[in-house]
Amino acid sequence: MKEYNADFHMHSKYSGGSSDAMVLPEIARQAVLKGLDLVGTSDATNPNWLEHLEEHLTMDGDGAYAIKGYKTKFIVTTEIEDSYRVHHLILLPTIDAAKELRRKLSPHSVDIDREGRPHIQLAGEKLAEFTADVGGMLGPSHAFTPWTAVYKEYRTLAECYGGMLHHVKYLELGLSADTDMADRIGELQELTFMSNSDCHSPSPHRLGREFNRVLMKNPGFDEVRQAIERHGGRRFTLNAGLNPREGKYHLTACSRCFTKFMMTDAVNLRWRCPECGGIIKKGVADRISELASFSEVRHPKHRPPYIHSLPLAECIALVLGIKTLTSGRVQEMWHRFVEACGSEISALIDAPVEDLKAVDIGVAGVIDRFRRDRLDYVAGGGGQYGRPTLTGEKDEFYGIGQKKLGDF
Numbered sequence: 589m590k591e592y593n594a595d596f597h598m599h600s601k602y603s604g605g606s607s608d609a610m611v612l613p614e615i616a617r618q619a620v621l622k623g624l625d626l627v628g629t630s631d632a633t634n635p636n637w638l639e640h641l642e643e644h645l646t647m648d649g650d651g652a653y654a655i656k657g658y659k660t661k662f663i664v665t666t667e668i669e670d671s672y673r674v675h676h677l678i679l680l681p682t683i684d685a686a687k688e689l690r691r692k693l694s695p696h697s698v699d700i701d702r703e704g705r706p707h708i709q710l711a712g713e714k715l716a717e718f719t720a721d722v723g724g725m726l727g728p729s730h731a732f733t734p735w736t737a738v739y740k741e742y743r744t745l746a747e748c749y750g751g752m753l754h755h756v757k758y759l760e761l762g763l764s765a766d767t768d769m770a771d772r773i774g775e776l777q778e779l780t781f782m783s784n785s786d787c788h789s790p791s792p793h794r795l796g797r798e799f800n801r802v803l804m805k806n807p808g809f810d811e812v813r814q815a816i817e818r819h820g821g822r823r824f825t826l827n828a829g830l831n832p833r834e835g836k837y838h839l840t841a842c843s844r845c846f847t848k849f850m851m852t853d854a855v856n857l858r859w860r861c862p863e864c865g866g867i868i869k870k871g872v873a874d875r876i877s878e879l880a881s882f883s884e885v886r887h888p889k890h891r892p893p894y895i896h897s898l899p900l901a902e903c904i905a906l907v908l909g910i911k912t913l914t915s916g917r918v919q920e921m922w923h924r925f926v927e928a929c930g931s932e933i934s935a936l937i938d939a940p941v942e943d944l945k946a947v948d949i950g951v952a953g954v955i956d957r958f959r960r961d962r963l964d965y966v967a968g969g970g971g972q973y974g975r976p977t978l979t980g981e982k983d984e985f986y987g988i989g990q991k992k993l994g995d996f
């Protein structure tokens with residue numbers, strides 16, 4: 589068996605807000621530079637995208653989809669929005685299974701022919717049933733975000749999936765949560781957690797900005813399924829992704845002016861921002877505290893470590909004090925790191941710090957700090973991303989009657 593770096597969730601050019609560069613050859617090319625071995629096709633119920641998948645992908649001897657010219661493998665995936673605006677991430681064994689799922693969903697959707705991520709007028713339980721019928725797997729996407737996720741709508745997964753709950757074997761953490769947060773919720777202890785990018789662009793600071801490391805025989809659907817179910821030694825060995833403090837809904841904050849609030853203050857203010865009148869949106873951290881069964885983190889034995897990483901271009905921009913990740917100086921150094929280490933993920937996660945120092949001491953220092961979980965962040969909230977900081981800034985909260993500094 590071997591470890592594969594995998595990102596199961598992104599969006600094709602047929603999803604709203606996606607880059608035109610989200611086509612298979614470009615995704616495959618960037619995945620090699622990033623260090624991803626396996627990538628989800630995404631959007632597999634869209635008819636144009638299905639045509640594109642059939643044109644470019646062929647199943648190799650291992651049951652993984654291969655593309656000509658690149659070593660990147662693909663697994664058929666899609667994301668669906670249900671009638672309660674809850675998102676579900678679906679993994680499928682074949683392109684034919686995706687076509688069959690599409691046939692079952694079509695009568696319940698007005699936009700499945702044009703959207704990459706269609707709206708389906710069915711509840712989670714029925715979607716899980718249809719997915720099981722075609723041999724696929726289904727679990728909640730970015731489970732804790734406040735607009736389109738299972739825990740904004742329900743207090744338990746059983747309320748969403750009903751009699752199909754036994755079919756749900758994984759949960760996607762999303763950019764605003766990590767294993768420490770999710771392992772305070774008792775009903776999640778048996779599930780495998782996924783960390784995926786949900787990206788809309790193939791740039792290496794988007795593609796694989798969150799990824800999983802999976803120990804299995806080959807990067808095909810059947811092996812992935814067994815790794816999710818932890819069969820025969822196959823398993824997820826690492827979750828890597830942004831620090832949840834970088835997520836745009838980490839703290840409770842105003843969705844218009846992004847002022848941050850303590851949960852008790854937000855309740856007293858009836859979720860209206862006194863600064864601008866905007867709606868205050870409950871943050872993932874506060875939502876998890878509401879749902880928590882344990883006051884402390886309880887990792888089950890099978891839970892792999894979580895590394896709070898940063899895209900390499902962001903590390904470089906942070907050290908150089910440059911805002912634009914596409915700037916020439918950032919890109920030039922990015923290429924030097926990838927050349928020295930073989931891929932971005934190898935630079936971020938695996939390469940010895942001494943090797944990184946040979947390319948740039950400042951960037952090596954940032955990577956070394958996040959590997960040891962010693963990097964500081966100003967947290968996001970209300971729709972505004974958080975960010976890492978090298979200057980020790982603190983999160984500023986709105987306080988009733990005064991501005992006060994948060995205690996973390």
Ligand SMILES: [Zn+2]
Pocket residue numbers: 667675729730736
């Ligand atoms: Zn989604």
Ligand SMILES: [Zn+2]
Pocket residue numbers: 842843844845846847861862863864865866
């Ligand atoms: Zn406001």
